[in-house]
Amino acid sequence: MDSILEAIRAAVRLIASGDATLGEIVLLSLSVSLSAVAFAALLGLPLGAAIAVGRFPGRRAVIVLLNALMGLPPVVVGLVVYLLLSRAGPLGELGLLFTPGAMVIAQTILILPIIAALSRQSVEDAWREYEEQLRSLGAEGVGAALTVLWDIRFSLLTAVLAGLGRASAEVGAVMIVGGNIDGVTRVMTTTIALETSKGDLPLALGLGLVLIAIVLALNAAAYLVKEAAQRRYG
Amino acid sequence: MILPLRLDGVAYRGIIEPLTLELGAGPSTVILGANGAGKSVLMRLMHGLLAPTGGRVSWSGENPRRHQAMVFQRPVMLRRSALANVAYALKLAGVAEAHRVATAALEEVGLAHLAHRSARVLSGGEQQRLALARAWALHPEVLFLDEPTASLDPTATREIEALIRAFDAAGTKVVMATHNLGQARRVGDEVLFIHQGRLVERAPVDQFFARPASAEAAAFIKGELPWV
Numbered sequence: 001m002d003s004i005l006e007a008i009r010a011a012v013r014l015i016a017s018g019d020a021t022l023g024e025i026v027l028l029s030l031s032v033s034l035s036a037v038a039f040a041a042l043l044g045l046p047l048g049a050a051i052a053v054g055r056f057p058g059r060r061a062v063i064v065l066l067n068a069l070m071g072l073p074p075v076v077v078g079l080v081v082y083l084l085l086s087r088a089g090p091l092g093e094l095g096l097l098f099t100p101g102a103m104v105i106a107q108t109i110l111i112l113p114i115i116a117a118l119s120r121q122s123v124e125d126a127w128r129e130y131e132e133q134l135r136s137l138g139a140e141g142v143g144a145a146l147t148v149l150w151d152i153r154f155s156l157l158t159a160v161l162a163g164l165g166r167a168s169a170e171v172g173a174v175m176i177v178g179g180n181i182d183g184v185t186r187v188m189t190t191t192i193a194l195e196t197s198k199g200d201l202p203l204a205l206g207l208g209l210v211l212i213a214i215v216l217a218l219n220a221a222a223y224l225v226k227e228a229a230q231r232r233y234g
Numbered sequence: 235m236i237l238p239l240r241l242d243g244v245a246y247r248g249i250i251e252p253l254t255l256e257l258g259a260g261p262s263t264v265i266l267g268a269n270g271a272g273k274s275v276l277m278r279l280m281h282g283l284l285a286p287t288g289g290r291v292s293w294s295g296e297n298p299r300r301h302q303a304m305v306f307q308r309p310v311m312l313r314r315s316a317l318a319n320v321a322y323a324l325k326l327a328g329v330a331e332a333h334r335v336a337t338a339a340l341e342e343v344g345l346a347h348l349a350h351r352s353a354r355v356l357s358g359g360e361q362q363r364l365a366l367a368r369a370w371a372l373h374p375e376v377l378f379l380d381e382p383t384a385s386l387d388p389t390a391t392r393e394i395e396a397l398i399r400a401f402d403a404a405g406t407k408v409v410m411a412t413h414n415l416g417q418a419r420r421v422g423d424e425v426l427f428i429h430q431g432r433l434v435e436r437a438p439v440d441q442f443f444a445r446p447a448s449a450e451a452a453a454f455i456k457g458e459l460p461w462v
Contacts, residue, residue, distance in 0.1 A: 130310055132278075132283055136306075137303075137368075138300070143326075147312065147322075151312050233313035233352045234313065234353070234354025234355040
């Protein structure tokens with residue numbers, strides 16, 4: 001018990017001292033996950049909206065698949081991206097393996113289904129409610145779609161934050177494609193895994209605390225934004 | 235002028251049997267019938283929200299869409315202010331000075347004091363008045379109303395009915411679906427009685443209630459519900 005308390009104390013000291021290594025790792029984690037979220041949102045929001053309002057053969061199968069992909073195991077994503085980017089793989093020439101770029105690609109693939117599936121649900125519900133009224137008013141096509149997307153922007157923000165939470169907390173994909181290289185591709189989750197097995201508990205715990213704080217802050221932000229929007233706009 | 239509206243053998247799946255009628259300017263028309271009779275579907279066919287599976291819906295003038303509006307049973311408001319909701323409709327219709335016209339429409343329905351309140355936090359009655367303002371601001375030649383007071387309390391219902399009568403008096407052709415006999419009497423000049431997807435009877439409102447020509451209409455008025 002004492003050793004755990006001692007480790008926690010050391011972890012807090014490490015955070016409070018503004019340790020450079022720790023700061024670097026946190027920054028890289030955030031930049032990788034935020035980039036992945038940006039790409040996934042850019043692709044996932046329009047994809048979700050298109051599936052929500054589109055009518056095409058196989059639509060239901062696509063929705064089931066998309067929902068299933070929300071639970072994609074990170075290690076499997078990591079493995080597939082590893083195979084694609086490895087020297088012998090189809091994208092090997094890009095030389096991306098074991099770089100932050102590879103980690104961004106893996107996390108983008110991991111959270112794209114989350115953002116697409118959640119936004120698909122929001123857009124579909126909204127569209128069911130708005131369609132007749134908007135058509136009656138003469139709004140059609142892209143104009144109507146933009147009106148609906150803007151109107152549910154807070155629900156969409158929640159979908160994006162869910163993706164960010166998933167990206168910043170996963171370890172399997174970034175471990176495989178990043179390689180956990182010190183100073184290059186070492187992020188919070190991979191460092192925690194490594195330092196724990198090495199027995200350096202203060203650094204692992206310190207990063208764990210930061211990670212939990214970030215995830216908590218994201219969820220609190222999502223909740224507060226949604227609640228404020230609900231109060232303001234109904 | 236987009237009226238008269240002509241329906242030639244208009245049918246929709248099994249819900250509306252082939253139906254031919256003409257609606258001209260002037261008297262307000264109430265589409266009366268039990269729940270599930272096909273009132274809403276008939277109105278959506280007229281307004282163009284549904285394409286008929288048989289027959290033809292034809293308006294007389296140019297750009298008929300622009301000259302009609304519809305108010306639904308449940309008002310659908312965007313997450314923006316009451317004023318912005320009306321202005322949104324006006325901008326879609328290409329009306330200049332959307333804000334000034336929208337403000338005037340809100341005054342018309344007695345919502346000017348709530349203009350900057352978010353539309354979705356208004357009460358049900360206020361939202362329906364806002365929906366009327368949004369439709370009215372477009373100065374439609376024809377205003378469709380689909381059970382506009384079905385989910386409102388008596389006070390809000392009276393306010394809505396007063397507004398509908400005012401729009402009627404101002405020269406807008408009112409076409410309203412309802413299953414409420416009192417409302418049909420208060421608002422309508424003529425009745426289209428729909429039963430199981432068929433137009434059973436069309437008559438001036440007084441005549442319809444005093445001497446219904448069909449057994450179905452007589453039963454409906456008496457409150458006997460042979461279709462239940």
